[in-house]
Amino acid sequence: MATYQQYNRDGEEITLQDLQNKTQWCRDGEKIEEVFVTKYGSQLDLIINPEKTTNPYAPDLVKANVLLADLKTQNTPFFKAHDLYNIDPTYAVVFNRKDAERYWKHYRDIIIYFWVEWHSVKFVMGSTIKEVEFLNGVWSIKFIDLVELLKVAPEHFYQQRVNDTKGNAKGSFVLDIRNPSFKRVI
Numbered sequence: 001m002a003t004y005q006q007y008n009r010d011g012e013e014i015t016l017q018d019l020q021n022k023t024q025w026c027r028d029g030e031k032i033e034e035v036f037v038t039k040y041g042s043q044l045d046l047i048i049n050p051e052k053t054t055n056p057y058a059p060d061l062v063k064a065n066v067l068l069a070d071l072k073t074q075n076t077p078f079f080k081a082h083d084l085y086n087i088d089p090t091y092a093v094v095f096n097r098k099d100a101e102r103y104w105k106h107y108r109d110i111i112i113y114f115w116v117e118w119h120s121v122k123f124v125m126g127s128t129i130k131e132v133e134f135l136n137g138v139w140s141i142k143f144i145d146l147v148e149l150l151k152v153a154p155e156h157f158y159q160q161r162v163n164d165t166k167g168n169a170k171g172s173f174v175l176d177i178r179n180p181s182f183k184r185v186i
Contacts, residue, residue: 003125004124005123006123007122007124008119009118014120027122032073033052033122037061043186044063044138044185045063047130048060059107059145069112069113071105072113072115073117074117075118075119075120076119076120077118077120084156084174085156088173089132090132090135091116091135091174094156094172094174095173096171104147108143111141112142113139114138114182115137116135116137116139117135121134130144139185148181149173149179154174155173
């Protein structure tokens with residue numbers, strides 16, 4: 001029995017897979033990249049990075065055949081973002097510290113795309129109920145501009161990942177997608 005439930009915008013309960021299963025979500029990520037490029041690639045001048053065929057950790061996308069880009073898909077709101085960091089959870093997105101460090105070392109000119117589509121809009125745990133507005137869109141930001149936001153963004157550490165040995169990020173920065181540094185492109 002789950003200690004909490006989540007519901008979609010039609011009021012149907014969502015059963016979540018093990019969110020700590022990095023191997024599974026990496027495989028799902030490859031499918032998500034394909035769906036994203038099929039849906040928005042022409043409009044945003046994006047293709048899947050050919051290097052992904054030999055290096056699964058390579059940036060996800062290439063823009064205009066020259067610029068590297070990465071896709072961050074956000075489907076589950078950070079329902080406690082307001083309680084913990086005073087950010088409306090409808091607009092809260094997260095960005096892993098591990099990614100920030102890797103991009104800083106190897107890909108400072110990369111563009112980051114946040115594809116936000118809330119599959120869950122209601123969280124219930126006991127008498128606690130948290131709800132967000134449904135949000136669906138794509139925002140972009142140059143990594144170098146994102147770095148400036150990360151300097152002041154709160155960092156959330158995942159309690160369930162303290163002793164993680166699967167390669168999951170132990171912490172993520174919490175950002176407000178409404179910040180003018182993000183550009184809504186879809």
